[in-house]
Amino acid sequence: MKLAISISGNTLDSPFDARFGRASAFCIVDTETGEWQAFDNPAISAAGGAGVQAAQFIASQGAKAVVSGAFGPNAYDTLAAADIEMYIAPGNQAHSATEILEMFKAGKLTQVEAATHKGYHGENR
Amino acid sequence: MKQLIILSGKGGTGKTIITAAFAHLASQGRYANQVILADADVDAANLELILQPRLLEEQDFKGGQLAVIDQETCSSCGDCQAVCRFDAINYNNSQYMIDPIACDGCAACVYQCPTESITMHEQLVGKFYVSESRYGPLYHANLFPGQDNSGKLVTLVKQRARLQALDDNRQLVLVDGPPGIGCPVISTTSGADLALMVAEPTVAGVQDMRRVLQTVQHFGVRAMVCINKADIYPAGADEIELYCNEFGIEIVGRIPFDLTVATAMVAGEAVTAFRPEAPSSVAIAAVWAQVIQSLMEIKG
Amino acid sequence: MRIVVASGKGGTGKTTVATSLALIASEQESVRLMDCDVEAPNARLFLNPSLDSHKEVGLLIPQVDENLCSYCAKCAQVCQFHAIAVIGKKILIFPELCHGCGSCTLVCPERAISEHLNVLGVLESGSAVHGIEFAQGMMKIGEPMAVPIIRELKKWAPVVLPTIEIRDAPPGASCPVVETIRGADFALLVTEPTPFGLHDLKKVVAIARELGIPAGVVINRDGIGDNAVEKYCIENNLPILMRIPMERRIAEAIASGKLLVEAAPEYHKAFQNMFETITTEVKI
Numbered sequence: 006m007k008l009a010i011s012i013s014g015n016t017l018d019s020p021f022d023a024r025f026g027r028a029s030a031f032c033i034v035d036t037e038t039g040e041w042q043a044f045d046n047p048a049i050s051a052a053g054g055a056g057v058q059a060a061q062f063i064a065s066q067g068a069k070a071v072v073s074g075a076f077g078p079n080a081y082d083t084l085a086a087a088d089i090e091m092y093i094a095p096g097n098q099a100h101s102a103t104e105i106l107e108m109f110k111a112g113k114l115t116q117v118e119a120a121t122h123k124g125y126h127g128e129n130r
Numbered sequence: 131m132k133q134l135i136i137l138s139g140k141g142g143t144g145k146t147i148i149t150a151a152f153a154h155l156a157s158q159g160r161y162a163n164q165v166i167l168a169d170a171d172v173d174a175a176n177l178e179l180i181l182q183p184r185l186l187e188e189q190d191f192k193g194g195q196l197a198v199i200d201q202e203t204c205s206s207c208g209d210c211q212a213v214c215r216f217d218a219i220n221y222n223n224s225q226y227m228i229d230p231i232a233c234d235g236c237a238a239c240v241y242q243c244p245t246e247s248i249t250m251h252e253q254l255v256g257k258f259y260v261s262e263s264r265y266g267p268l269y270h271a272n273l274f275p276g277q278d279n280s281g282k283l284v285t286l287v288k289q290r291a292r293l294q295a296l297d298d299n300r301q302l303v304l305v306d307g308p309p310g311i312g313c314p315v316i317s318t319t320s321g322a323d324l325a326l327m328v329a330e331p332t333v334a335g336v337q338d339m340r341r342v343l344q345t346v347q348h349f350g351v352r353a354m355v356c357i358n359k360a361d362i363y364p365a366g367a368d369e370i371e372l373y374c375n376e377f378g379i380e381i382v383g384r385i386p387f388d389l390t391v392a393t394a395m396v397a398g399e400a401v402t403a404f405r406p407e408a409p410s411s412v413a414i415a416a417v418w419a420q421v422i423q424s425l426m427e428i429k430g
Numbered sequence: 431m432r433i434v435v436a437s438g439k440g441g442t443g444k445t446t447v448a449t450s451l452a453l454i455a456s457e458q459e460s461v462r463l464m465d466c467d468v469e470a471p472n473a474r475l476f477l478n479p480s481l482d483s484h485k486e487v488g489l490l491i492p493q494v495d496e497n498l499c500s501y502c503a504k505c506a507q508v509c510q511f512h513a514i515a516v517i518g519k520k521i522l523i524f525p526e527l528c529h530g531c532g533s534c535t536l537v538c539p540e541r542a543i544s545e546h547l548n549v550l551g552v553l554e555s556g557s558a559v560h561g562i563e564f565a566q567g568m569m570k571i572g573e574p575m576a577v578p579i580i581r582e583l584k585k586w587a588p589v590v591l592p593t594i595e596i597r598d599a600p601p602g603a604s605c606p607v608v609e610t611i612r613g614a615d616f617a618l619l620v621t622e623p624t625p626f627g628l629h630d631l632k633k634v635v636a637i638a639r640e641l642g643i644p645a646g647v648v649i650n651r652d653g654i655g656d657n658a659v660e661k662y663c664i665e666n667n668l669p670i671l672m673r674i675p676m677e678r679r680i681a682e683a684i685a686s687g688k689l690l691v692e693a694a695p696e697y698h699k700a701f702q703n704m705f706e707t708i709t710t711e712v713k714i
Contacts, residue, residue, distance in 0.1 A: 024289070027289070050192060052193060052195075052235070052279055053281070053282065
């Protein structure tokens with residue numbers, strides 16, 4: 006199945022990016038075949054609703070699960086509506102997406118059942 | 131790593147003065163080189179006026195978009211004006227024109243224009259800065275006058291500050307917050323471990339303190355209060371104490387009204403560095419001691 | 431005539447000046463004071479209005495009738511703020527991101543979207559001391575957007591319009607301040623003679639200039655800092671309409687909720703002169 010990992014870089018070896026809505030990029034990797042593709046995050050410069058937009062992007066890629074550092078309430082709601090499982094990895098240890106993938110396969114990542122924080126409220130006016 | 135934010139509700143209670151003093155005090159003791167500073171009042175960023183930092187990095191900050199009508203293809207049907215809810219489209223000199231100040235960037239007009247004559251253009255709405263100050267790295271920004279997107283710029287300032295703190299293994303991110311209770315304050319609150327409210331014991335200050343306390347609690351952040359210019363209106367200070375006792379909010383000190391603060395500001399120094407024996411400096415140092423201890427006791 | 435009292439820096443004395451100006455103006459004309467600092471409105475503490483009129487205000491946000499919806503997601507495509515998302519057969523609406531622009535409602539091919547009011551705050555009005563008409567907006571705790579409430583407050587006019595409208599602006603120089611200043615005839619900028627005061631004053635002056643509104647300055651707490659503000663005003667053709675020297679007894683009086691001209695009656699003449707200067711300036 007397809008797993009999305011937030012990264013800063015453009016390969017599976019790139020460092021894990023703990024941000025979701027404003028992650029630099031996402032690596033979508035097939036957990037069975039190992040095939041992967043990296044995409045710039047279309048939401049990175051969104052004025053607001055970055056979490057929503059990033060979540061929609063992940064859904065449009067057919068990912069069934071996503072690993073990031075945290076999920077705000079809007080990102081959470083959107084991913085949950087798409088039945089995408091959410092996992093978190095600690096953001097302050099240097100991991101590459103490859104390592105995150107291994108941790109995911111080994112069942113070492115925590116699955117989240119609710120938004121992990123109250124949101125960045127980057128919206129304005 | 132812990133994040134301390136300084137808020138007030140009412141403007142002008144002394145947030146920036148106290149943030150600068152904290153930055154100085156932190157640099158003198160066991161937290162020397164442990165602090166990253168952030169100015170979240172992107173609308174009216176004043177911390178740099180005291181810290182006078184050296185600029186290291188400057189970035190354009192793009193915000194929302196503005197609609198522009200192509201007069202060549204416009205058929206003057208007026209549908210755009212009919213749908214605009216922000217009074218941003220005017221008919222002048224036989225042309226429909228968009229008022230860039232009023233335009234909300236919603237693009238409703240774009241999708242209603244029968245001749246597809248309207249396009250959206252990304253706007254440069256501010257600048258983001260990374261600087262080095264005598265008390266540590268400073269992340270700050272300047273939102274151009276009259277812009278919105280302050281919440282997004284605040285988020286950028288804090289995220290970058292936080293990332294450096296994590297990278298460098300520093301213990302404290304110290305954030306000078308904006309006044310009010312709206313979106314820039316809400317963005318400032320996100321991810322904070324502790325909010326220090328600088329309250330002013332005036333009727334206006336007490337009222338606004340209550341509103342910002344409620345806001346911070348709404349978003350689940352722990353708060354403490356210090357009373358600045360405390361001797362201006364003792365009845366007001368008592369009211370603050372009563373309110374805080376009732377809601378279990380700790381009061382971490384009273385700072386007397388002291389004109390040394392303004393003199394230090396003019397001299398471009400933190401008041402505690404300018405005149406450590408001044409009544410306000412002594413009181414601020416006591417508040418700092420309490421706040422930093424409580425902050426470091428927070429788990430996580 | 432509409433006078434807006436703004437500052438840039440918080441706590442310089444906007445409300446202090448606005449409320450006393452209202453009092454002085456009310457001796458000659460009918461006056462309405464609007465507290466546009468909807469995040470932290472304070473003017474009522476000084477004018478003691480009896481607030482007998484209330485109106486809930488906010489933004490019109492979308493509601494989707496899923497019986498009519500074809501899940502084409504056109505609404506999500508046009509929304510610039512990602513406030514509406516379509517995931518498979520689920521519609522998600524994020525009220526705090528919505529700007530109430532109505533675009534999604536207009537583009538829906540199935541006409542499946544209707545709008546309802548998302549209440550963001552409340553407007554209140556009534557009569558205050560000396561016959562001053564008073565109105566304020568107050569934003570709900572936890573809401574991010576002040577501008578929609580200020581917009582509604584400006585539109586919420588009484589049947590009989592007073593001659594003078596005084597708007598007490600919020601601090602800062604971003605969109606709530608612009609919304610408050612827009613449409614005014616004169617911008618009275620209250621500052622303090624310090625580096626912070628000057629830095630923030632410049633931003634609001636820029637707004638007034640861009641909107642083509644004449645401006646004047648009040649230097650409050652004169653004497654506490656330096657003369658940089660004064661120099662700036664002179665160099666930039668900003669008339670200094672009043673100076674209020676720092677006096678502890680005045681600070682204490684305002685702290686307790688007294689109007690400046692009542693605590694210090696010697697300022698009555700200065701306010702009158704300032705009001706006349708503004709009136710003359712606007713009429714030209």
